Every structure is written in C-alpha cells, then in structure tokens.
Amino acid sequence: MRVPNPSAEVAQWLQAAASIVALTGAGMSAESGIPTFRGGGNGLWSQFDPSALASADAFRADRALVWGWYLWRAALVRHAEPHDGHHALARIAARVPKFTLVTQNVDDLHERAGNEDVIHLHGSLFSPRCFACHRPCGEVTLPDDAITRPTLRLVPPRCRHCGGYIRPGVVWFGERLPVDAWCVAEKAARECGLLLAIGTSGIVHPAATLPLIAKAHAAKVVEINPVATELSGCADVTWRSTAAQALPALAEAVAS
Ligand code: OAD
Numbered sequence: 130m131r132v133p134n135p136s137a138e139v140a141q142w143l144q145a146a147a148s149i150v151a152l153t154g155a156g157m158s159a160e161s162g163i164p165t166f167r168g169g170g171n172g173l174w175s176q177f178d179p180s181a182l183a184s185a186d187a188f189r190a191d192r193a194l195v196w197g198w199y200l201w202r203a204a205l206v207r208h209a210e211p212h213d214g215h216h217a218l219a220r221i222a223a224r225v226p227k228f229t230l231v232t233q234n235v236d237d238l239h240e241r242a243g244n245e246d247v248i249h250l251h252g253s254l255f256s257p258r259c260f261a262c263h264r265p266c267g268e269v270t271l272p273d274d275a276i277t278r279p280t281l282r283l284v285p286p287r288c289r290h291c292g293g294y295i296r297p298g299v300v301w302f303g304e305r306l307p308v309d310a311w312c313v314a315e316k317a318a319r320e321c322g323l324l325l326a327i328g329t330s331g332i333v334h335p336a337a338t339l340p341l342i343a344k345a346h347a348a349k350v351v352e353i354n355p356v357a358t359e360l361s362g363c364a365d366v367t368w369r370s371t372a373a374q375a376l377p378a379l380a381e382a383v384a385s
Contacts, residue, residue, distance in 0.1 A: 135351070135366045136375070139323075140382035142349045146322030148227035150314075151218060152339050153372075156328020156354060158238055160373040161209040167330050168356070177279070184302045188260060192294055197281035199297040203254040204275035206236040214372035215242035217380035218327075224383055229317035233329060233336050235299045248310050250336050252299040261293025306335065318342040327353045328372050331360035340364070 143149060155165035166174045177198070181187050188195045219242045222228040230239060231248045237255060239247045258265045266288045275281060285295045300306055314336075318324060324343035331337040337359065340350045344363045352364040353375045361367050368375050 134370075134378065135368050136378040136382040139325075139351050139366060139368070139379055140385075142323045142351070143221065143225060143379070143383055146225070146349075148229070148317065148321045149225050149323045149325070150229045150231060150317045150321040150339070150343060150348075151222075151325045151327060152314075152329060152336065153218075153230070153232045153234060153239070153327045154329025154331075154336075155234060156330075157214065157232070157372045158209070158234055158236055159328065160212045160214065160371060161238055163205055163209055163234075163236060163238075165328075167332070179302060183299075185260075185304065187301075188294075188296055192260075192296075193282040193284045194280070196285040196295075196297070197275075197283040198279060199254060199299070200269065200271055200275045200283060201279040201281055202235075203269050204271050206238070206254060207271060208276055209236070209238065211238040211242035212373045214327075214374070214376035215239060215244075217376035219243035220380045221376070221383055229314070229321070231314040231317070231336075231339065233333065248314050250300070250306050250310055250314060252297075252307065254297060254299065256298030257295045258298050259288035259291060259293045260296040262288060262291040264288070264290050265298070266290065266295055311335065314339060315342065318348075319346050321346075321348050323349045323351065325351050325353060326360050326364070327376070329354070329358070329360070331358045 159165050164171050164173050166172050182198050215238050230244050233251050235254045255269050318339040324340050326340045340360050344350050349365045351366045353368045
C-alpha cells in the first residue's frame with residue numbers, strides 16, 4: 130500500500146505492537162551529510178572500488194590506502210551531527226515497550242541522538258581491532274586533514290598485544306557478521322510486531338533478510354525510503370519520504 134503520508138496508520142501499528150524493530154541503512158545518515166553506498170552519482174561505490182578498499186585482501190594489498198580511506202570516513206562522521214530523523218527515532222524508542230534498533234551503519238549518529246544499545250551489524254568506524262589477533266585495540270586518531278583527503282595514505286598503528294597492524298572495526302565483504310549482534314537482531318525480527326526499514330537498499334545480506342523474517346512471522350513491515358528497493362515488495366506500507374521528514378512526522382503521530 131502506498132499513501133502520501135501514512136504516519137497515522139503506522140503510529141497505530143507502533144502503539145499496538147509489543148515489540149518493534151528499526152533496521153537502518155546508509156540513507157538514514159544521508160541528511161547528516163554522510164554519503165550512501167549506492168544510488169545517485171554520489172554513492173561511495175560509484176566513486177571508489179570496494180574490492181580495493183573493503184576486504185581483507187584489499188588491506189593485505191595496500192593497508193595504508195585502506196586505513197586512510199576509513200579515517201576519511203571517520204572524519205566525515207566526526208564532523209556530522211544527527212538530524213531530526215535520528216532524534217525522532219530516539220523519541221519513538223523511548224515511547225514503546227520494546228524497541229530494537231539494528232543498523233548497518235558504521236557511524237555513531239544513533240547513539241549521539243540518544244538511542245541506547247544500538248546493534249551494529251557491520252561494526253563501527255570507531256572500534257579498531259588487530260588484523261592479526263583480532264583483539265580490540267586503541268582508538269581512532271584523526272589527522273587534521275583527514276576530512277579533505279579520501280585518498281590519504283597512512284600506515285595503520287600496531288597492536289599493543291601482538292604487534293600486528295590495526296584495521297578498521299567494520300565488516301568487510303567476505304566476512305561474517307558479529308555473531309552476537311546477528312543473533313539479537315534475528316531474534317528481534319522474529320518476535321516483533323512491526324519492523325521499520327529505513328534508508329536501506331535491501332541488497333546486502335544477511336541484514337536485508339531481517340524484514341523478510343519479520344514478515345514471515347506476521348509482523349507489519351514499513352519501508353521509509355524515497356525510492357523503491359528490493360524490500361518494497363514485502364512492505365505493508367512504502368513511505369516515499371526521507372528519514373529526516375518521515376520520522377519526525379511518525380514521532381508526532383505517536384505522541385498525539
Ligand atoms: P545503500 O547505499 O545500498 O542504500 C541506501 C538507501 O538509502 C537507498 O535505497 C536510498 O534510496 C536510500 N536513501 C537515500 N537517501 C535517503 C534519505 N534521506 N532517507 C531515507 N532513505 C534514503 O546503503 P545500505 O542499504 O545501508 O556494507 O547498504 C548496505 C551495506 O552495503 C552497507 O552497510 C555497506 C555497503 O556495502 C558494508 O560496509 C559491510
């Protein structure tokens with residue numbers, strides 16, 4: 130079903146559901162100035178080659194290039210602020226009995242807007258770990274010019290435990306999702322009464338399976354995205370709007 134402003138109906142589903150899942154993707158952060166991966170000429174994967182930047186093989190081949198690119202992305206996030214949609218989602222979470230926020234995003238904008246216990250399926254730009262021993266190690270220190278230099282080359286620091294190189298704390302292509310995060314997300318999707326899919330193309334699995342799991346267990350699925358996606362077919366409502374527009378409207382409808 131597609132209606133121009135479905136906030137009242139979605140708010141009713143929100144109030145009736147015993148538990149709710151929000152699955153967010155790169156589109157959630159777009160209005161904070163963080164580029165998405167796909168769609169439009171500005172998508173990261175239309176400007177940069179993922180095979181050269183987002184895999185263990187890429188890190189082995191040129192760790193200075195990979196580390197520098199992730200520092201650039203971390204700098205973009207450090208300079209960004211959560212937008213009205215992030216804040217509205219935090220208000221919605223505070224009003225419902227059980228709310229699970231699952232994100233594919235590696236930024237911290239949900240946390241900065243006030244959401245707690247955010248499940249990061251694809252890791253975080255700010256949790257570096259060792260490429261060799263895998264232990265969390267150190268903090269991300271950003272050079273002053275990182276924000277202006279996506280192709281900054283910088284040799285990563287060494288692990289204080291084993292001396293290996295530090296890598297970004299994100300999930301790369303070919304890698305498994307963090308098991309605990311996935312288990313919590315999958316269980317929440319199975320048990321929820323409503324899943325909001327916000328700003329994701331629904332292409333990358335297993336994250337994109339969560340709306341399908343929720344639907345198969347009789348939950349309502351609402352997609353918030355300005356364009357049709359792989360997930361549109363499974364959605365009970367496709368809300369053709371942006372995160373910063375739709376979520377404040379939904380928060381208002383929930384509050385009234
Ligand atoms: P994508 O870049 O694939 O999709 C972003 C989606 O957001 C698109 O469907 C856009 O239409 C939508 N969008 C754009 N602006 C929006 C806005 N203001 N409000 C709402 N929606 C908007 O991003 P993801 O689906 O998150 O993986 O991509 C999934 C994964 O692919 C990422 O986590 C990343 C990438 O490779 C890893 O890095 C492991």
